[in-house]
Amino acid sequence: MLQTLINAWGSLPELVRDIVWILIITVIIIISVALLTLWERKVIGWMQLRRGPNRVRIFGLLPGVGQPFADVFKLLMKEVIIPAKSNKVLFHLAPMITLIPAFAAWAVMPLSPDLVLSKADAGLLYVLSLTSMGVYGVIIAGWASNSKYAFLGAMRSAAQMVAYEIAMGFALVGVLMATGSMNLGKIVDSQAGGIGAWNWFWLFPLFAVYFISGVAETNRAPFDVAEGESEIVAGFHVEYSGIAFALFFLAEYANMILISALAAVFFLGGWQGPFQGYPGLGDTFLGAPSFGWLLLKVFCLIFLFLWFRATFPRYRYDQIMRLGWKALIPVTLVWIALEMVMASYHVGPWGRPWYH
Amino acid sequence: MLVQTLFFIFSTILVLAAVAVITARNPVYSALALVMCFVTSAAIWLLIEAEFLAVVLVLVYVGAVMVLFLFVVMMLDINLAELRQGFTRFAWLGWITALAVIVEIAGVIWARGGMGIDVARGAVPHPADYSNTLELGRILYTQYAYPLELAAMLLLVAIVAAITLTMRHRPGLKKQDVDAQVAVKSADRLRIVKMEAEKRP
Numbered sequence: 001m002l003q004t005l006i007n008a009w010g011s012l013p014e015l016v017r018d019i020v021w022i023l024i025i026t027v028i029i030i031i032s033v034a035l036l037t038l039w040e041r042k043v044i045g046w047m048q049l050r051r052g053p054n055r056v057r058i059f060g061l062l063p064g065v066g067q068p069f070a071d072v073f074k075l076l077m078k079e080v081i082i083p084a085k086s087n088k089v090l091f092h093l094a095p096m097i098t099l100i101p102a103f104a105a106w107a108v109m110p111l112s113p114d115l116v117l118s119k120a121d122a123g124l125l126y127v128l129s130l131t132s133m134g135v136y137g138v139i140i141a142g143w144a145s146n147s148k149y150a151f152l153g154a155m156r157s158a159a160q161m162v163a164y165e166i167a168m169g170f171a172l173v174g175v176l177m178a179t180g181s182m183n184l185g186k187i188v189d190s191q192a193g194g195i196g197a198w199n200w201f202w203l204f205p206l207f208a209v210y211f212i213s214g215v216a217e218t219n220r221a222p223f224d225v226a227e228g229e230s231e232i233v234a235g236f237h238v239e240y241s242g243i244a245f246a247l248f249f250l251a252e253y254a255n256m257i258l259i260s261a262l263a264a265v266f267f268l269g270g271w272q273g274p275f276q277g278y279p280g281l282g283d284t285f286l287g288a289p290s291f292g293w294l295l296l297k298v299f300c301l302i303f304l305f306l307w308f309r310a311t312f313p314r315y316r317y318d319q320i321m322r323l324g325w326k327a328l329i330p331v332t333l334v335w336i337a338l339e340m341v342m343a344s345y346h347v348g349p350w351g352r353p354w355y356h
Numbered sequence: 357m358l359v360q361t362l363f364f365i366f367s368t369i370l371v372l373a374a375v376a377v378i379t380a381r382n383p384v385y386s387a388l389a390l391v392m393c394f395v396t397s398a399a400i401w402l403l404i405e406a407e408f409l410a411v412v413l414v415l416v417y418v419g420a421v422m423v424l425f426l427f428v429v430m431m432l433d434i435n436l437a438e439l440r441q442g443f444t445r446f447a448w449l450g451w452i453t454a455l456a457v458i459v460e461i462a463g464v465i466w467a468r469g470g471m472g473i474d475v476a477r478g479a480v481p482h483p484a485d486y487s488n489t490l491e492l493g494r495i496l497y498t499q500y501a502y503p504l505e506l507a508a509m510l511l512l513v514a515i516v517a518a519i520t521l522t523m524r525h526r527p528g529l530k531k532q533d534v535d536a537q538v539a540v541k542s543a544d545r546l547r548i549v550k551m552e553a554e555k556r557p
Contacts, residue, residue: 090388121487125411132419136391139423143384143430151430158427162420182489318532 021117025106033253034068040306041067047310078242083146086239090144095240095247098137101130102254109261110185112271112291124172124182127262131168131217134255135161138219138226138236141248145239153235156317157219157226163324164216170332171210174203175266177339178349188270190349194277194287198269202348205335207267209328211304214259216324218252220305222312223320230314260301261294268297359403366403370396383429391422405482408489 009017038053042064045052056066082091108123110116120126135157142154176182178199179190191198200207216223227235237248264270271294276287315323343350373396376389394417401410496504 120407122407122411122489125408125415125489129411129415129419132415132423135419135423139426139430140388143426155427155431158423162423165419319534322534 018117021115022107025111025117026103029103029106029254029257030250032257033250034072035065036253036257036302037071037249038064038068039302040309043303043306044310047307072246075243075246080242080244081239083239086146087144090140091239092244094137094141094144095244095251096137097140098134098251099247099254101133102251102258105130105258105262108184110188110265110270111294113289115291116185119183119185122182123184124176124187127184128165128169128172131255131258132161132165134217134251137248137251141240142236145236147239149232149234149238150236152232153226153228153238156228157236160216160219160223160225160320160324163321164213164328167209167324167328167332168213168217170329170336171206171213172266174206174332174336174339175199177336177343178203184265184270188265188272191269191272192276192289194272195269195274197277197349198267198272199349200267202342203267203335203339205331207263209332210266211259211263211301212328213324214263215305215308216320218255218259218305220252220256221309222315224314225317225320228314256302256305257298260298260305263301264294264297268301270294270297363400363403366396366399370400383432384426387422387426387429390425391418394418394422406488408492 012020042052052064053067054063056070057063058066058069082088105127107117108120108126138157138161139154142150142152142157145151175187179187181187181190219226225235227237232238237245240248271289271291273287273289273293276289278287342348370393373389373392377386377393380386380389394413398410398413398418401407401413
């Protein structure tokens, strides 16, 4: 039975199989986003000595797990209020523009040793350009709403995005130098050999810069001045209600998962096992590369996002700009220069056979 | 065949978006149409297998330059009626520029045809493991290393010039000194006063 299914799958044309995989990945991301909103509220609740959502159950089991689904149904039922003097077309377009890059970037993500939708050679650049396009939804939403708060949020977001994109790009230049490829699959391949061979050790400052810029690019706390509940109400999506608001939320959480997955691929070896090549452990499943390792790494990185939100107060706008331009970018520049020295003396990843 | 169909679809969108850039009444629409132009030209570059250029076009122009453009256009409160008054006065200049560009493009195509290069032919397909980025990097950093360095220096000079031109120290400008803000202690701001308890009269 199983064999016939596998044979039938193999006989399908490649286009059909790709489309099925795209659908599977999209649905999994959407469900993960739903569960992530619950997990966030739970974690922040525990950190603040509360219980978090614990009322809505699924089939009378698992208190709280039904909460995100109940939220989605509530938002679907609600009216999408369109401000009278807003720009109608752009107002409707903005949530979709935010959402598309968050999903499209998964096309080049190496999910497991054999599963990747596109082995694009310029995958790293593709991902970088897509994450930078997410800001259009925010800007357009802020402008089309025809509201002062929304507009202020959009302007802040635009400036912040341009500043942190540069730091992010420089951090990825460092990854490029250490792995010698822009293909995400090859970047993971080059980090084979256990936890010490992953990029995080030799590129630790770049890892930190990349993740901090990632938090800033997703407009998450402590860099969420684009929303800034305490000063500009809810920033760019103050005029949005119902499912249009939910789409912004979906995009924000999908971007969180994406940035975590990218950080795992670039710096934590993607689907590589941490004990690979270690005597004893390396022969068991602990050393084998698998999708589970990527999942575990993404889970840990996402926890950092939630931890930041529960811990840090919001940055002031000028402090965000200062951090981006005067702290993160110089750090990446210095480390890239150091990498040149390391490369010429064949230290760390530059001592591997493929480099010569 | 598929590539050709896609090319015509993308170029139609590109031309329409380019027309929209100059005809849109709202400057924000113009800027968004320009974004559309960049994205579709990136798609056309992908069709001729120039993937590095295509992605970098999106990354630099759509991701950074146009965001700043939109930022400025949205901030400006432009009076459109006033702006359109002198519009037709300079139409002749626009026509001359357009004509010059058309003549240049036609000249290039004609010269190429004269030298025996078939301009109608598509790009030469490369094997699957061919890396566009690698080849470009190899040429830029070996054969054209000095021109590249010169261009980089030119950009650096331009950056320094732009900053020195715009950074004016106006009198009465209030600035935040973050170091002083961080270094501040509670004793600098708060004074605890000891005083006798008030007595009821």
